[in-house]
Amino acid sequence: MGRTTWFDDDGLKKGEWTAEEDRMLVAYINEYGLGDWRAMPKRAGLQRCGKSCRLRWLNYLRPGIKRGKFTPQEEEDIIKFHSLLGNRWAAIAKQMPNRTDNDIKNHWNSCLKKRLFRSGIDPVTHEPVVNVKATSSSTMSSPTLTPSSSTTDSSTSSARLLNRLAAGISSRKHGLDRIKNMILSEPRQAVKEDKLMISSKEDEEEEVNGCFMEIDDNLISTTSLDELLCEPYDMYQSDLGHEIDDQLDLFLEIHSLGQDLS
DNA sequence: AACCTTCGCAACCGCAAGGAT
DNA sequence: CATCCTTGCGGTTGCGAAGGT
Incomplete structure (x- = not known):
């Protein structure tokens, strides 16, 4: 699964990350640590923009990320925190340290929102729809x-x-x-x-x-x-x-x- | 088997905030 | 104080997989 690889006008690679790119990014961060995302890709030997590297690290490569299906407890937590915080995915993710904001957002948009709606709960206000x-x-x-x-x-x-x-x-x-x-x-x-x-x-x-x-x-x-x-x-x-x-x-x-x- | 639709998820984009100069 | 730059966030898109017809 992933997006087609292509190059933008500045010659920067876009689209799906390869295993080799992942390895290079992780190796660089392990050795030099985080910081200056803009300069990092060049130093790490990657043809990527800093933004793309940052996203890849935070949403995929960073240690401690839990992947795969959300448990019922996690789903319950997401709904609870969403009712308190709205679409503030980063804030919600802080309450669930093993999940990324992107993951939570995706799961909400593709699954939980529809489920709430079907069960008669307005996913925005979290109030019953009569x-x-x-x-x-x-x-x-x-x-x-x-x-x-x-x-x-x-x-x-x-x-x-x-x-x-x-x-x-x-x-x-x-x-x-x-x-x-x-x-x-x-x-x-x-x-x-x-x-x-x-x-x-x-x-x-x-x-x-x-x-x-x-x-x-x-x-x-x-x-x-x-x-x-x-x-x-x-x-x-x-x-x-x-x-x-x-x-x-x-x-x-x-x-x-x-x-x-x- | 072929086609269509839906789902799941990675990645992109634009914008805003905050820091540096 | 103004401008520029970097980082972070949220919305959206694109694409393969899975399921349905």
Whole structure:
């Protein structure tokens, strides 16, 4: 299995790695250690770019990597960490030291995501999906998924909110700046909408709306941040150490945005 | 047996963050 | 402070294997 070997304009080799290339890279790293990926290929006698060497080492050659089928326990862990961290594969991989982020990402995309969906769990929010209906606007009849509760009362757990926030932000296409712009340009519309809609790809943006609608309308404006975060923060701290701090930074920034708007 | 579809996974690409200059 | 460079991350693609028709 692998990609066809070819050479780019700079004469650098692309595609599948040969056993000989692997051996050369490992021999070099064993002797000189890691560092300066850019210069490494030349020194190691490889016609590869540094990026390719780095990837090969981290995802395949590095010692201690566990390969092969994921155990049920590992799958359970991935789902658990994904529910906490979203698509932050590197962060998830840190919790599972023997697996690479690429492996985890691949397994999620090819298997776990579909399995959750089939069992009625939304793989993005990790909430149950209660009904599936065809969208009237689409001839493709792509399903529109509605979470079990369309209302966003203040009892919504802050843990779930944080998870959803993390999931939204973790996707690069929903970068913080873009989200800020969205809030700043149409804050009132965002407050009024209270349904979280996830359907086909083009609707994914709604998911981010859903995330911030809740924050603006029901939580941030009415709940102190300390109150809001106390329980989940403690809970996540024990599970994930400092990982959750990254999410908190983002959360705090958005919280201040919400205050500016009000 | 031939063809088609799905799965699994390695590798690539583009972008962003952070450090160096 | 600005620019450049390197590293790291996440999304996506390409391809062989496996399974189904």
